[in-house]
Amino acid sequence: MGKKILLKHDHVSGIQGYEVYRKMGGYTSVERALKNMTPNEVTEEVKKSGLRGRGGAGFPTGLKWSFMAKPKGVKRYLVCNADESEPGTFKDRYLMSRIPHLLIEGMIASSYALGANTAYIYIRGEFFYIARILENAINEAYANGWLGKNILDSNYSLDLFVHTGAGAYICGEETALLESLEGKRGNPRIKPPFPAVKGAWDCPTVVNNVETIAAVVPIINDGGEAYSKVGIGKSTGTKLISASGHINKPGVYEIEMGITVEDFIYSDEYCGGILNGKKLKAVVAGGSSVPILPADLILKTANGKPRLMSYESLADGGFTTGTMLGSGGFIVMDETTSIVKNLWNFTRFYHHESCGQCSPCREGTAWMEKVLHKILDGQGSLTDIDLLWEIQRKIEGNTICPLGEAAAWPVASAIRHFKSEFEEYVKNPSSINDVKHYFEVNKLEMA
Amino acid sequence: MTETKEIKFNEETLELVQRIIKRYPEGKQKSALLPLLHLAQAEFDGWLSAPTMDYVASLLNILPIEVYEVASFYSMYNLKPVGKCVIEVCRTSSCWLMGAEDIIKYLENKLSIKAGETTEDGMFSIKTVECLGSCGTAPMMMCGSQFHEKLSFEKVDNILDKLKSDDKRKTYFDAVVVEDY
Amino acid sequence: MPKVTIDGKTIEVADGTTILQAARMLGKEVAPPAMCFYTNLKTSGGYCRTCLVKVSKGSDKDPRPMPKLVASCRTPIMDGMEVQNNTSPEVIDARKGVVEFLLINHPLDCPVCDQAGECHLQDLSYENGSAKTRTEFERRTFNKIEIGNKIQLHMTRCILCYRCVKVAEQITDGRVHGVINRGDHSEISTYIEEVIDNDFSGNVIDVCPVGALTDKTFRFKSRVWFTKPMSAHRTCDKCSGKVTLWYQGDEVLRTTGRKDQWGEVEEFICNTCRFDKKLTSDWTIEGPTIVDKHSVISANHYEGMIIPNELTLNDIKKLPLLEKNTDGNTEF
Numbered sequence A: 001m002g003k004k005i006l007l008k009h010d011h012v013s014g015i016q017g018y019e020v021y022r023k024m025g026g027y028t029s030v031e032r033a034l035k036n037m038t039p040n041e042v043t044e045e046v047k048k049s050g051l052r053g054r055g056g057a058g059f060p061t062g063l064k065w066s067f068m069a070k071p072k073g074v075k076r077y078l079v080c081n082a083d084e085s086e087p088g089t090f091k092d093r094y095l096m097s098r099i100p101h102l103l104i105e106g107m108i109a110s111s112y113a114l115g116a117n118t119a120y121i122y123i124r125g126e127f128f129y130i131a132r133i134l135e136n137a138i139n140e141a142y143a144n145g146w147l148g149k150n151i152l153d154s155n156y157s158l159d160l161f162v163h164t165g166a167g168a169y170i171c172g173e174e175t176a177l178l179e180s181l182e183g184k185r186g187n188p189r190i191k192p193p194f195p196a197v198k199g200a201w202d203c204p205t206v207v208n209n210v211e212t213i214a215a216v217v218p219i220i221n222d223g224g225e226a227y228s229k230v231g232i233g234k235s236t237g238t239k240l241i242s243a244s245g246h247i248n249k250p251g252v253y254e255i256e257m258g259i260t261v262e263d264f265i266y267s268d269e270y271c272g273g274i275l276n277g278k279k280l281k282a283v284v285a286g287g288s289s290v291p292i293l294p295a296d297l298i299l300k301t302a303n304g305k306p307r308l309m310s311y312e313s314l315a316d317g318g319f320t321t322g323t324m325l326g327s328g329g330f331i332v333m334d335e336t337t338s339i340v341k342n343l344w345n346f347t348r349f350y351h352h353e354s355c356g357q358c359s360p361c362r363e364g365t366a367w368m369e370k371v372l373h374k375i376l377d378g379q380g381s382l383t384d385i386d387l388l389w390e391i392q393r394k395i396e397g398n399t400i401c402p403l404g405e406a407a408a409w410p411v412a413s414a415i416r417h418f419k420s421e422f423e424e425y426v427k428n429p430s431s432i433n434d435v436k437h438y439f440e441v442n443k444l445e446m447a
Numbered sequence B: 001m002t003e004t005k006e007i008k009f010n011e012e013t014l015e016l017v018q019r020i021i022k023r024y025p026e027g028k029q030k031s032a033l034l035p036l037l038h039l040a041q042a043e044f045d046g047w048l049s050a051p052t053m054d055y056v057a058s059l060l061n062i063l064p065i066e067v068y069e070v071a072s073f074y075s076m077y078n079l080k081p082v083g084k085c086v087i088e089v090c091r092t093s094s095c096w097l098m099g100a101e102d103i104i105k106y107l108e109n110k111l112s113i114k115a116g117e118t119t120e121d122g123m124f125s126i127k128t129v130e131c132l133g134s135c136g137t138a139p140m141m142m143c144g145s146q147f148h149e150k151l152s153f154e155k156v157d158n159i160l161d162k163l164k165s166d167d168k169r170k171t172y173f174d175a176v177v178v179e180d181y
Numbered sequence C: 001m002p003k004v005t006i007d008g009k010t011i012e013v014a015d016g017t018t019i020l021q022a023a024r025m026l027g028k029e030v031a032p033p034a035m036c037f038y039t040n041l042k043t044s045g046g047y048c049r050t051c052l053v054k055v056s057k058g059s060d061k062d063p064r065p066m067p068k069l070v071a072s073c074r075t076p077i078m079d080g081m082e083v084q085n086n087t088s089p090e091v092i093d094a095r096k097g098v099v100e101f102l103l104i105n106h107p108l109d110c111p112v113c114d115q116a117g118e119c120h121l122q123d124l125s126y127e128n129g130s131a132k133t134r135t136e137f138e139r140r141t142f143n144k145i146e147i148g149n150k151i152q153l154h155m156t157r158c159i160l161c162y163r164c165v166k167v168a169e170q171i172t173d174g175r176v177h178g179v180i181n182r183g184d185h186s187e188i189s190t191y192i193e194e195v196i197d198n199d200f201s202g203n204v205i206d207v208c209p210v211g212a213l214t215d216k217t218f219r220f221k222s223r224v225w226f227t228k229p230m231s232a233h234r235t236c237d238k239c240s241g242k243v244t245l246w247y248q249g250d251e252v253l254r255t256t257g258r259k260d261q262w263g264e265v266e267e268f269i270c271n272t273c274r275f276d277k278k279l280t281s282d283w284t285i286e287g288p289t290i291v292d293k294h295s296v297i298s299a300n301h302y303e304g305m306i307i308p309n310e311l312t313l314n315d316i317k318k319l320p321l322l323e324k325n326t327d328g329n330t331e332f
Helices: A018-023 A028-036 A039-049 A061-066 A091-098 A100-114 A125-143 A174-181 A210-222 A224-229 A261-266 A295-299 A311-315 A339-353 A359-376 A382-395 A403-427 A435-441 B011-021 B029-043 B050-060 B064-071 B093-097 B100-111 B153-164 C019-026 C089-103 C120-128 C163-171 C203-207 C271-276 C313-318
Strands: A077-082 A118-123 A148-151 A156-164 A205-209 A238-245 A251-256 A280-284 A292-294 A329-334 B085-090 B124-129 B141-143 B146-148 C003-006 C009-012 C052-057 C081-084 C151-153 C178-180 C187-189 C213-215 C228-233 C242-248 C251-257 C284-288
Touching: A018 A100, A018 A125, A028 A100, A028 A210, A039 A061, A039 A100, A039 A210, A039 A224, A061 A100, A061 A205, A077 A100, A077 A174, A077 A210, A091 A100, A091 A125, A091 A210, A091 A238, A091 A251, A100 A118, A100 A125, A100 A156, A100 A205, A100 A210, A118 A125, A118 A174, A125 A156, A125 B029, A156 B029, A174 A205, A205 A210, A210 A224, A238 B093, A261 A280, A261 A295, A280 A295, A280 A403, A292 A295, A292 A339, A292 A403, A329 B093, A339 A359, A339 A403, A339 B093, A359 A382, A359 A403, A359 C089, A382 A403, A382 C089, B011 B029, B029 B050, B029 B064, B050 B064, B064 C178, B085 B100, B093 B100, B100 B124, B100 B153, B141 B153, C003 C019, C009 C019, C019 C052, C019 C081, C052 C089, C089 C120, C163 C178, C163 C203, C203 C213, C203 C251, C251 C271
Parallel strands: A077 A118, A077 A205, A118 A156, A238 A329, B085 B124, C003 C081
Antiparallel strands: A148 A156, A238 A251, A280 A292, A280 A329, B085 B141, B141 B146, C003 C009, C052 C081, C151 C213, C178 C187, C228 C242, C228 C284, C242 C251
16 A cells, blocks of 8 residues: 555545544644744745645745745735646545545644635635535534634634635636635736735735645644655655546545556556556546646656656656646546547637636637647648647747646647647548537537 | 516525625625625526626625626526526546546437527526536536536436426535545 | 846836836837737736747846746836847747737728727737738627717727726726626627716727727728827816817817827826817817827828917818818828
8 A cells, every 4th residue: 555644544434524533633733833833833844845736836835835925914815726627636626525624724734834814715616515515624623623713822813714616717727716716707817926925805825725735734743854755856745646537446546656657557556457458548647738648658758767656757858758747637548539539628628718818828729629620520631730739839838827838738749649640630531430429419619 | 487586685695695705804895706696696596697696796885797797707607597407517538538428418318408508398407517526437417516426328317317306496505415435 | 227128228217117118118119019008007918918028037136037928018127137029039929929819810800990090900910910811710709789879899809908998997987898708708898788988988999909999979980091180188177188189171080089109098088078079169279199100190291390389270271181182082
């Protein structure tokens, strides 16, 4: 069995409730932090742990916390990003519905470190039932003195609220999330200023992913150093991987960073191999936004080393031959999967989810979907493949927020690694036998 | 859909509204807009009519256009009347890999409507949606806030039968059964 | 005062100055185009991405280049910053892309568009775009909505610069229009048909960079290049009363705010001045407006002419540029 830190007790009966959670050692990190540590000491432990943001960007959490501006007399906020919407990612949902108190505990300890007296969990609207699970857990925490005024007689007070979104992938971007928290459209803000200086209601704010905040609990309990010893290199600790697609055992797995991708896909402890004994074709390793890799490149790096489940190893080779750990949304595709159709599915997603604020993303995502649709409809030409490449290139790096890149990278990588498949669709449209059926279901959405 | 009543929250909801507003800093009551629109949609026939949105604007003391801008941005708000049970089927990524398009087609045939439409009796609407974070249990759909996962045609049949037997409008506030993973 | 070098030209600017503002101070050779930024509108800019530039040196303190191109209208100058605009092939290439994106759904109905001749999208495309189009898909359309008897909304032409929303937010009370829907379905709308009527609502016409919002009282009356701009003022209790009157013969066809060389209104004007005062006798004429733009409007209009401080109607009639020819068209 691999090392488990966050999901140590996920199968303990009744762990959703306060009593069992507390019995299993819950809330000790809050006791330790509030009684024995200064806020700065908590931040230092997080820095020592090497914890990196688990939402996708992988930015060092301790460093992010240290950017928090602290002007006198101005409120500070911690906002938890529970907008989990990256296709292929469902780890936060599992964690929140299974061990809601772990998130609440992490929120308290983290808010203490940041000097925030009000904190919010921004949860995507579609997780309405989880919002209620969290609200129940919060009520239990209030009732037991972990939230509210003067917690544990430490003079530290914290109020924690759940805020539900209403269906918008873009609200996973931290400034769009803050806009949405303020009751506005989820349009990402133009940076600078960054949230650490001007965040929620113009006050200094830190936005962290659910898993990141949960990881603060073991870091305080066992020390940052102990956490940093788990994992490999700069990929410290464990990571929750959401495994889905054509595998025998889809689900959420906590892995110690550094295990091989091959082990993760084929061992019975994790994915248990490819469904129906088929062959592996490709993997999207970190949620739909990261570059897709063909089987050979996901199992081994370009220079023949085994690919590991870590930030660095997955990125080995840059975008030419590598990808990203991202949010840990691990989507496996077997040999029967059409990469072109899959790409269209992704591109439609980004088209649907673009906020529409800046021109390259608003126009470019729609355009890419139309070109892909045309190719799948048997009407494409070889120049359409070049055009797709050109469009993604003109989006990448030129947009307000990373949704532009998130839409561009899947297109670029699919063409980079599977160009022959695009050419086959163009040259021999009659080979696309099930396209007609497909388009009856999925009409192209014209604006 | 022909249900018409005065657009005003009941006393209990009005109290909840005040509690929600208090979650946010003073003077920033607009922050309560998303939660309030959820409440309004649940209470006023499952969709947000212009008068409903104007009412929410008046509760928060903001301009009606501020509500329209927001309501039309987020995909969970219905700006047109919908059936008593809106079936939201995921069509993205892993659900697609695992057969979402077959599920959508099956639902469309079974209910004799297309995605985006409502059955004549006003009972069901089908809405295709993007990834709902249920990729490991694909394909899936959501009714109210109940996730129905690892769908097969048989499972869809059973769910529809069960839904048909209950005439009450489904909302995101309904209690759910959480399946074990 | 921080110093910045843009395309090899250096200038010292006040703290907080953006790259775009500094570039404009240096002159139009180095100033990036801007479709959504507007000096007099707070929080404007950043959306259209036409003003993207390359920051090849962040500052003296931190000389690292910025990893991506940045929107010059929203990026403040740091001391020692070095910026490339027209000297960067990367910028030119990206801008070409942005122009293409802005055009793929634009109806290109310039022949019947009242904005033609003073349209920033026309200028932008001409200067930065590609001569060929690579899209073959149907262009986006919207349901038409009426927003009143003074302002015409053509949503298909809109590039979603947000300027008109900011005008409504910042200089009128009771905003009734905004951006609704999402992504490429986004549109400027009142949602339910409502009249945009407010003392200052007409300014949305002046700030619109394209023909999405035009003056209904001027609709199809003349091509702008057949009209003559004159600076004029009147005593007004709502606004400064400083306007530009657009004449054909001795008839005022249209009134706008006065625009600077970047096409931005210097002072917003009220609807009374804009829509209701169409007689020369309503105004004190200051003289022909200098249009500092390589446009047919300015082409050779006033060459060699001495601009008097104030003109009477009779003076104007005497001016050769306002004489009508036999077709009833103005002769230049």
